[in-house]
Amino acid sequence: xxxxxxxxxxxxxxxxxxxxxxxxxEVLAFNRTREKAQAFAKEGGWAVDxxxxxxxxxxxxxxxxxxxxxxxxxxxxxxxLEGLPQGGLHxxxxxxxxxxxxxxxxxxxxxxxxxxxxxxxxxxxxxAARKLWICSSGAERGRARPILDALGQGVFDFGEDPGAANVxxxxxxxxxAAALEAMAEAFALCEKNGIxxxxxxxxxxxxxxxxxxxxNYGDVVAAQRxxxxxxRLALGAKDMALVLGAAHESGAPMPAASLVHDxxxxxxGRGRADLDWAGLALAVxxxxxxxx
Amino acid sequence: xxxxxxxxxxxxxxxxxxxxxxxxxEVLAFNRTREKAQAFAKEGGWAVDxxxxxxxxxxxxxxxxxxxxxxxxxxxxxxxLEGLPQGGLHxxxxxxxxxxxxxxxxxxxxxxxxxxxxxxxxxxxxxAARKLWICSSGAERGRARPILDALGQGVFDFGEDPGAANVxxxxxxxxxAAALEAMAEAFALCEKNGIxxxxxxxxxxxxxxxxxxxxNYGDVVAAQRxxxxxxRLALGAKDMALVLGAAHESGAPMPAASLVHDxxxxxxGRGRADLDWAGLALAVxxxxxxxx
Numbered sequence: 001x002x003x004x005x006x007x008x009x010x011x012x013x014x015x016x017x018x019x020x021x022x023x024x025x026e027v028l029a030f031n032r033t034r035e036k037a038q039a040f041a042k043e044g045g046w047a048v049d050x051x052x053x054x055x056x057x058x059x060x061x062x063x064x065x066x067x068x069x070x071x072x073x074x075x076x077x078x079x080x081l082e083g084l085p086q087g088g089l090h091x092x093x094x095x096x097x098x099x100x101x102x103x104x105x106x107x108x109x110x111x112x113x114x115x116x117x118x119x120x121x122x123x124x125x126x127x128a129a130r131k132l133w134i135c136s137s138g139a140e141r142g143r144a145r146p147i148l149d150a151l152g153q154g155v156f157d158f159g160e161d162p163g164a165a166n167v168x169x170x171x172x173x174x175x176x177a178a179a180l181e182a183m184a185e186a187f188a189l190c191e192k193n194g195i196x197x198x199x200x201x202x203x204x205x206x207x208x209x210x211x212x213x214x215x216n217y218g219d220v221v222a223a224q225r226x227x228x229x230x231x232r233l234a235l236g237a238k239d240m241a242l243v244l245g246a247a248h249e250s251g252a253p254m255p256a257a258s259l260v261h262d263x264x265x266x267x268x269g270r271g272r273a274d275l276d277w278a279g280l281a282l283a284v285x286x287x288x289x290x291x292x
Numbered sequence: 293x294x295x296x297x298x299x300x301x302x303x304x305x306x307x308x309x310x311x312x313x314x315x316x317x318e319v320l321a322f323n324r325t326r327e328k329a330q331a332f333a334k335e336g337g338w339a340v341d342x343x344x345x346x347x348x349x350x351x352x353x354x355x356x357x358x359x360x361x362x363x364x365x366x367x368x369x370x371x372x373l374e375g376l377p378q379g380g381l382h383x384x385x386x387x388x389x390x391x392x393x394x395x396x397x398x399x400x401x402x403x404x405x406x407x408x409x410x411x412x413x414x415x416x417x418x419x420a421a422r423k424l425w426i427c428s429s430g431a432e433r434g435r436a437r438p439i440l441d442a443l444g445q446g447v448f449d450f451g452e453d454p455g456a457a458n459v460x461x462x463x464x465x466x467x468x469a470a471a472l473e474a475m476a477e478a479f480a481l482c483e484k485n486g487i488x489x490x491x492x493x494x495x496x497x498x499x500x501x502x503x504x505x506x507x508n509y510g511d512v513v514a515a516q517r518x519x520x521x522x523x524r525l526a527l528g529a530k531d532m533a534l535v536l537g538a539a540h541e542s543g544a545p546m547p548a549a550s551l552v553h554d555x556x557x558x559x560x561g562r563g564r565a566d567l568d569w570a571g572l573a574l575a576v577x578x579x580x581x582x583x584x
Contacts, residue, residue: 098485121500133499156495158487167485168492171478175496178548182470185546186463189535192542193390193459195450200460203448204467207425208413211503243481250484252580254477256470259547288544 001026004147005054006045006061007073007080008094009036012120013063015128016093016151020061021045023150030054030073051076052083060084061091061147066238067100074104086112091144093118093134095170097242098163099249105138105162114140117162118148118155119169123230127151137165170246173239177260177277179213183221184281188288197222217278226272226279236277237264293318296439297346298337298353299365299372300386301328304412305355307420308385308443312353313337315442322346322365343368344375352376353383353439358530359392366396378404383436385410385426387462389534390455391541397430397454406432409454410440410447411461415522419443429457462538465531469552469569471505475513476573480580489514509570518564518571528569529556 002025006017009031017040021027027045030053031037037047051073054060060080064070070092074080080090090108092101092115101117108115116138126132132152136144139160148155158164187197201222205215220226226233240261247254263280272279285291294317298309301323309332313319319337322345323329329339343365346352352372356362362384366372372382382400384393384407393409400407408430418424424444428436431452440447450456479489493514497507512518518525532553539546555572564571577583 133495135495154499156491158491161486164485164487167482167487168495171482171492172496172500175474175478175501178470178474181548182467185539185544185548186467189539189542189544189546190459190463192544193456193538194453195456195459199448199450200463203425203427203460204464207446208464208505209467209503211501211506213500214503246485247477247481250481250580252477252481252484253576254481255551256473256477256548259551284545288542 003028003057004059004061005030005048005057007031007051007054008063009040010063010065011124012127014040015124016061016063017045018043019128019130019151020147028054028057050078050083051080052078055080055083055088055090056085058085059089059091059147061093063093065094065235067096070094070096070100070104075107081107081111081113084108084111084113089114089116089140089143091116091118091147093120095119095173095239095242096166098166098170098246101166102161102163114138114143115162116141116144117165118144119166120152121169121172122152135165135168138162167246170239170243173236174243174254174257174260176213176217177236177240177264177280178256180217180221180278180280181260181263181284183214183218184284187221187281188284188290191285191290192288220276220278221281224281224285226275226282229274229276231277232273233264233267233275233277233279234273236280237261237268240264295320295349296351296353297322297340297349299323299343299346300355301332302355302357303416304419306332307416308353308355309337310335311420311422311443312439320346320349342370342375343372344370347372347375347380347382348377350377351381351383351439353385355385357386357527359388362386362388362392362396367399373399373403373405376400376403376405381406381408381432381435383408383410383439385412387411387465387531387534388458390458390462390538393458394453394455406430406435407454408433408436409457410436411457412444413461413464414444427457427460430454459538462531462535465528466535466546466549466552468505468509469528469532469556469572470548472509472513472570472572473552473555473576475506475510476576479513479573480576480582483577483582484580512568512570513573516573516577518567518574521566521568523569524565525556525559525567525569525571526565528572529553529560532556
């Protein structure tokens with residue numbers, strides 16, 4: 001049985017690590033909060049004390065919440081770079097900045113190890129059902145492929161630059177946020193004209209926009225049900241900050257991204273950090289005098 | 293054979309009038325440019341000289357380019373209101389402002405006639421193939437239904453307010469424009485990072501955004517082919533002005549609509565009025581230094 005390390009048993013990481021076990025891997029799991037790793041061990045995995053212990057398996061997958069958490073588990077004391085052997089591989093699946101991915105790609109290479117960026121689209125239910133869509137990039141992405149195939153329903157290749165997959169991932173989250181803002185504005189306009197939000201959502205998600213984002217979020221924005229969150233609004237704001245950071249570094253003005261970033265920040269300011277990020281629509285309705 | 297009037301044999305109106313003939317209607321057609329009506333007469337329709345002559349059939353369909361053209365054919369000399377008999381019906385399929393639709397609805401009622409708003413989604417090819425999606429509203433929309441069924445693949449009912457269907461139609465065009473702007477920004481960001489636009493378009497239009505708008509326009513924005521136009525950019529700018537007008541009257545701020553309106557106006561300013569409206573993406577690329 002092949003042994004693999006896994007770092008980060010959050011709402012996404014836990015079902016992913018569980019699927020790797022189901023695919024026949026022996027999984028050595030590290031989590032900052034030790035209880036989650038112990039619970040995972042009770043189900044047939046193994047709990048380890050430090051990221052370096054997980055990396056000792058030679059191949060380690062990570063799924064953590066942001067640039068800082070990733071840098072900490074890689075470069076911190078007891079981190080991945082202390083444990084990965086020569087020729088080892090780190091499959092980094094977190095949504096992080098392209099700049100961080102590029103820097104860590106270079107650092108791994110200096111240590112004689114591979115770094116593959118493989119951020120995902122999909123919520124925890126999709127992770128559990130192996131329905132993630134995965135973007136991958138980095139020189140050694142071919143080696144990561146069997147692992148990624150065990151975690152998702154499709155893998156898209158974006159070449160050797162370890163930052164590329166994260167650029168695409170952030171672009172996708174921006175497209176979703178832009179669609180949320182547009183639906184919020186359109187539905188508020190319709191509601192102000194006496195038209196049921198659900199009727200409008202139903203029309204568009206069954207015709208021009210008959211796709212998962214408009215169907216699922218269209219229903220949410222029409223019904224204005226933003227709790228429990230599928231993806232926390234505060235994380236959406238973080239991702240839009242990453243988009244704008246990448247836009248700045250790339251010299252690519254993105255006014256719609258600026259708009260949705262401001263919208264999400266204002267929603268955090270109004271106390272909605274823990275709602276689903278589709279809850280940005282509440283501020284649109286408030287501005288139209290539809291909620292007080 | 294039932295006789296029906298038809299006003300406006302433009303790129304949308306001509307295939308629609310032709311389909312009404314195919315559905316068994318005798319069609320009396322008026323067009324401002326007389327040659328088009330004469331050509332239609334050669335194919336088995338009838339050409340008439342004034343909108344009132346078309347309206348004399350008792351039921352008249354109109355498809356013209358904007359508020360002013362609609363008001364002219366309805367209220368001008370020799371207009372629809374002079375020809376429609378008591379109990380007559382005007383099925384108004386143009387994309388116009390909700391305010392104009394409401395005012396004309398009231399005017400028709402004063403004349404003892406019905407006014408049904410029935411704007412459509414779809415390009416000329418869709419009109420020819422009877423694949424239009426149609427929104428309808430107005431008290432007598434039930435009477436219009438057989439006609440609409442002969443023209444499209446689906447009719448969506450938005451109640452008695454003759455302005456409602458136009459609010460929904462404008463909302464849909466805004467959703468498309470917002471998606472165009474978002475794709476333009478995302479693809480430019482990716483291109484600046486060395487990622488092929490087509491690869492990004494392909495990923496999104498086969499997963500999260502697997503729907504007509506993102507598939508068709510995603511290919512166009514990726515390939516940057518904006519001519520010949522499916523929908524002229526200048527008309528897109530006009531529609532976004534209608535959206536913002538409706539937003540103003542409704543007291544519903546729409547910052548994303550303002551952004552795409554400005555983008556389209558700037559594109560007209562740069563000489564692109566006659567490109568497809570997806571050509572708004574050229575300005576996004578220029579601002580990113582990708583085109584000079």
